[in-house]
Amino acid sequence: MIYFSTNKSSIPVSLKKATLEGLAPDGGLYVPSEIPRFLPEEIKLLEGASFNNIAFAIAKKFIGSDIPPDKLSDMIDNCYSFDTPIVKLDSSTFVEELFCGPTLAFKDYGARFLARLTGFFAEEEEKLITVLVATSGDTGSAVAYGFQGIANTRVVLLYPSGKVSPLQEQQLTTAGGNVHALEVKGDFDDCQRMVKQAFVDPTLKKSLTLTSANSINISRLIPQSFYYAWAALQLKELYGYTAPLFSVPSGNYGNLTAGVLAKRMGFPIGHFIAASNANDSVTRYIDSGRYDPHPTVTTLSTAMDVGNPSNFARLRYFYHNDHTSMGIAITGIAVSDEETRATIRSVHDRFGYVMEPHTSVAFRALERYRTSEGNTETPGIVLSTAHPAKFLEAIEETLDKEIGIPSNLHELMEKKKSATLISSEYKELASFLNGLDQ
Numbered sequence: 414m415i416y417f418s419t420n421k422s423s424i425p426v427s428l429k430k431a432t433l434e435g436l437a438p439d440g441g442l443y444v445p446s447e448i449p450r451f452l453p454e455e456i457k458l459l460e461g462a463s464f465n466n467i468a469f470a471i472a473k474k475f476i477g478s479d480i481p482p483d484k485l486s487d488m489i490d491n492c493y494s495f496d497t498p499i500v501k502l503d504s505s506t507f508v509e510e511l512f513c514g515p516t517l518a519f520k521d522y523g524a525r526f527l528a529r530l531t532g533f534f535a536e537e538e539e540k541l542i543t544v545l546v547a548t549s550g551d552t553g554s555a556v557a558y559g560f561q562g563i564a565n566t567r568v569v570l571l572y573p574s575g576k577v578s579p580l581q582e583q584q585l586t587t588a589g590g591n592v593h594a595l596e597v598k599g600d601f602d603d604c605q606r607m608v609k610q611a612f613v614d615p616t617l618k619k620s621l622t623l624t625s626a627n628s629i630n631i632s633r634l635i636p637q638s639f640y641y642a643w644a645a646l647q648l649k650e651l652y653g654y655t656a657p658l659f660s661v662p663s664g665n666y667g668n669l670t671a672g673v674l675a676k677r678m679g680f681p682i683g684h685f686i687a688a689s690n691a692n693d694s695v696t697r698y699i700d701s702g703r704y705d706p707h708p709t710v711t712t713l714s715t716a717m718d719v720g721n722p723s724n725f726a727r728l729r730y731f732y733h734n735d736h737t738s739m740g741i742a743i744t745g746i747a748v749s750d751e752e753t754r755a756t757i758r759s760v761h762d763r764f765g766y767v768m769e770p771h772t773s774v775a776f777r778a779l780e781r782y783r784t785s786e787g788n789t790e791t792p793g794i795v796l797s798t799a800h801p802a803k804f805l806e807a808i809e810e811t812l813d814k815e816i817g818i819p820s821n822l823h824e825l826m827e828k829k830k831s832a833t834l835i836s837s838e839y840k841e842l843a844s845f846l847n848g849l850d851q
């Protein structure tokens with residue numbers, strides 16, 4: 414399989430190159446030259462298969478012979494050593510809990526796979542890859558724990574001092590080994606500016622192979638299609654549903670784009686709902702055909718506060734820049750903070766289920782979609798992107814009750830923090846990077 418840039422002016426590359434490069438030289442995002450198709454009989458064979466077997470079947474189509482099958486299979490078992498539960502709320506409403514990985518958010522699915530592919534390709538190239546990432550929370554922790562202990566790789570992550578939650582800070586600063594946390598006296602924009610500068614620093618280029626691990630990397634996107642296929646096949650197997658709706662809480666739209674891949678591969682998936690908060694650039698595009706990104710506004714579902722989503726370029730590419738055909742497959746629904754809070758309450762009252770804000774946005778969007786279609790029975794799957802413990806404050810305040818945190822989090826909270834405090838001047842980052850072992 415070869416990979417093209419969405420901007421179409423860079424030369425097509427192998428998966429290895431696309432993975433190690435991240436962004437194409439022409440500034441576009443890599444997409445597969447064609448989306449692999451599963452024949453109906455191949456899909457039939459996967460009904461009732463385990464998550465990891467489905468993941469392997471999909472990964473193999475994208476990877477071809479670039480990674481030996483037994484190696485790939487080991488990598489997948491190593492990535493997904495946790496469950497992906499599908500909880501039934503009523504006869505047609507399901508929640509797919511994508512928060513059972515080590516950092517309790519769905520970003521583990523992409524980051525863990527990316528880490529293993531990067532390690533494999535780096536070893537082939539006999540290189541040591543340095544992953545440089547600026548984070549305001551979830552991405553950095555998934556990357557830290559994803560790359561932990563992966564040979565031929567190391568991670569340097571920058572986070573703004575005092576601007577991440579205590580739980581997030583623990584996740585960012587306790588992976589140890591090949592993961593270095595830099596606590597920056599500044600804000601997230603400072604962290605991002607410093608990382609950008611490092612990528613264009615000619616002195617660093619001579620001594621380090623730098624790469625980024627944000628959601629534009631194709632090897633973070635491919636594995637996110639696994640859980641769509643898994644849920645669709647489970648619903649078919651257990652309930653006979655053949656075209657469930659997926660409601661996807663969206664920020665950078667990587668998650669939704671992976672769903673589009675899964676559907677095009679041939680898995681039994683119906684319509685998509687792109688659920689957003691007040692940051693609704695894509696929703697407005699689908700409705701009007703005009704892409705007019707607004708500045709980011711802060712909401713209750715912070716991980717979705719993205720004014721100009723990076724994966725929109727891919728989504729647009731898959732629908733040939735045509736908002737009408739995108740609109741046939743995807744309905745965009747924007748949900749306010751007020752509705753999000755009301756949903757956290759009503760889901761708790763009706764089902765006794767504790768839902769965090771991002772998932773609640775998607776749940777509410779599913780309800781609104783069904784009402785507008787006049788059919789409340791259409792089977793629907795809400796993707797739950799984070800564990801409630803990650804957003805304890807917002808939930809406890811909304812429900813006016815204590816939730817508590819799971820026992821493995823107590824363990825995490827007790828681990829010793831290890832971070833290097835630096836100022837927001839680029840030269841401090843450069844000197845840290847220059848001081849790493851070659």
Ligand SMILES: *Cc1c(COP(=O)(O)O)cnc(C)c1O
Pocket residue numbers: 518519520551628662663664665666667668669716717771798799
């Ligand atoms: C990152 C994130 C999202 C948004 O996912 P995208 O792929 O960027 O659209 C939603 N919810 C949570 C909890 C996240 O961490």
